Each structure stands twice: as C-alpha cells, then as structure tokens.
Amino acid sequence: MLQDDKGRSVSYLRLSVTDRCNLRCLYCDGSISPRLLHGDVLRYEELLDLMGLSATLGIGKVRLTGGEPFARRGFMEFMEAARQRFPAMDLRLTSNATLITPFAQRLAAAGVARINISLDTLDAPTFHRVTGQDMYHAVRSGIDACLEAGIRVKINAVAMRGVNDGELAGFLDLARQNPIDVRFIEFMPMGGASWAPEQVWSAEDILREAHTLADLTPLARDAADSGPAQMFSIGGGKGRFGLITPLSNHFCGSCNRLRITSGGTLRTCLFSDRVYRLRAALRHPKLGLPAVERILRAALRTKPLGYELLAARRSGKVCATGMAAIGG
Numbered sequence: 001m002l003q004d005d006k007g008r009s010v011s012y013l014r015l016s017v018t019d020r021c022n023l024r025c026l027y028c029d030g031s032i033s034p035r036l037l038h039g040d041v042l043r044y045e046e047l048l049d050l051m052g053l054s055a056t057l058g059i060g061k062v063r064l065t066g067g068e069p070f071a072r073r074g075f076m077e078f079m080e081a082a083r084q085r086f087p088a089m090d091l092r093l094t095s096n097a098t099l100i101t102p103f104a105q106r107l108a109a110a111g112v113a114r115i116n117i118s119l120d121t122l123d124a125p126t127f128h129r130v131t132g133q134d135m136y137h138a139v140r141s142g143i144d145a146c147l148e149a150g151i152r153v154k155i156n157a158v159a160m161r162g163v164n165d166g167e168l169a170g171f172l173d174l175a176r177q178n179p180i181d182v183r184f185i186e187f188m189p190m191g192g193a194s195w196a197p198e199q200v201w202s203a204e205d206i207l208r209e210a211h212t213l214a215d216l217t218p219l220a221r222d223a224a225d226s227g228p229a230q231m232f233s234i235g236g237g238k239g240r241f242g243l244i245t246p247l248s249n250h251f252c253g254s255c256n257r258l259r260i261t262s263g264g265t266l267r268t269c270l271f272s273d274r275v276y277r278l279r280a281a282l283r284h285p286k287l288g289l290p291a292v293e294r295i296l297r298a299a300l301r302t303k304p305l306g307y308e309l310l311a312a313r314r315s316g317k318v319c320a321t322g323m324a325a326i327g328g
C-alpha cells in the first residue's frame, strides 16, 4: 500500500481522460484554459498502463473523469477494455451525463456500479445560464438511464449564492423521491472563470436550511460509502442528502487520493499548483513505468495538506488551474 510522508494511505486515483468539455460552466475552466494538443493527451493504452501500475501499487479504486469523459471518442470502449484488464478494480466515473444515455446499459455491464453526475440546478433556464448549453433535459434523461441500468447515482451540485441557493427544497425532494444521493459541494476558489467569496453558499448555511425542510439524520462516514461527504438520511426518502466541505471543514487528514491529468501530470493535492510530469517518462523507451513509479513515490514524500495552502493563499484563488484541466 502506498503511503505519503504524513502516514496517509493512498488508495484512490482520479484519472482524467480529456481536458475537453461540452459544457462551459461559469465556475469551471472548460472554455478558457488552453487545451492540450492531440499528441500531448495520453492515449487510451497509456491510461491503461497507468491504471495497471496503480493496481500493482495497491490502488484499488479509479475514478475516470475529465473534462467530460464522453466528449472523448472511444471512451465507452476504453471503459470496457479497462474492465477486461482489471476485473477486480473499483471503477467509477464522474460525468455531466449530457451524453451518457446511450451508454448506460454498457456501463452497467462493464461493472460501473456508481456514477457521480454533476447537476447544479433543477431549472432548465438556470442550467443554460450556468453551463452555456441548453442540455438540462439531456442530463435528466442520462440520470434516468443510469438508474434504469441499476447504477447508483450521486448528484454533485456546486453550491452558489445567487445561482442555486433557492433550490434546496427541490434537490431534497429529488433525493426523497429517488434512490439518489444529492450532495452539495462548497464552491472552491480554483483557477477558472469566476469565483468570489460572496458567491460561496456555506455548508453551515445549507445544513441549517435543510434541517427546516427535511427530517435529516447524520450517517456514520464509513457506513455511508461517502468519501469526504457528510451524509444524512432523509425521513421517508429513498435517497440521501450530503455536504462536501473542502472550505469550511477540510478532510485533508484522511486524503487518500492522487490525480493524473489527461496530459499525464500528477497532482497530489487539489489546492496545490505543484505538478509532476509523468508523460515524458512514460513515453521514453528506456524509462517507462518504472520511472513513473519512482516519480510517484517521490511525489508522495511531499503530498501537502490542502487546508494549509488554503489558509496561506494570497490571491483569491488557491490554485491557478481549474477543474476541467485537472479532472474533478
């Protein structure tokens, strides 16, 4: 099992397959960050090799993300190839679900048991305003298709004052009526299009209001299979409600993750701009995976505590790069 210099076990990889996205969310950087050149994007074979290395190092859980994974051609076939090569791996996916409907059954057949779907609003015009695209109904179909395929769905909504702070009741109803976990995530000051302190709708405020709208009971973290989210059952509901609090209540002490971008850079902390370039080593005929492993182990000797970086930041942003390029 991999361990970092602070004794944290690392067992979870977030692997981005593309920095491209078909949405232009106002808080993300899908439209503004420089895109990778085709040749700089890791080929699917290379991504599989990185997953294989991760597996040998004890990483049993890999989340494929982006950009939007389904915006990359051949993504479904890649998932199927990943399942064939790593039958025991816990394969997960994060998607905006706009393009997922035709693939839901194949995802289920490939053993993708859980999908995180990003959806910040239940109002079609607001969706258009947030994402730049008129695709709210495509997302809702995608969610339905995943549920029909038997995939567990978690919806992640970025909590934003002035955008979705009037929608708590609607989201609670969605979780009450469907076997869906709805999680609000605090709006993080990442590189990207826009962030201002007054746009942050804090977890504390969300929870106070949620308690007035629903009968919420906190769940133990382990029992909830929730990662860093604090989850609540909803009285009489099929789904659950949760909060992810990177700003107000960090979870750095138990952070077990690494991120590798579609361009092959390793990031050990979301709030750090420090990157470790794996691509050149991976592609070098005399270096390859053993060299990648050395870089990875060296990087773990300085895996930061993100909350320290958050506290020490001088500008508004904690990290110059936005989530589309890093892989959320």
Ligand code: SAM
Binding pocket: 021, 027, 028, 065, 066, 067, 068, 069, 094, 095, 096, 116, 117, 118, 156, 157, 158, 185, 186, 187, 188, 189, 190, 192, 322, 323, 324, 327, 328
């Ligand atoms: N396209 C996929 C999707 O929409 O889920 C995967 C990539 S997206 C960058 C991953 C997640 O990052 C989304 O849930 C998005 O809402 C979240 N995200 C992006 N920028 C964020 C920010 N500044 N604060 C909080 N969450 C953010």
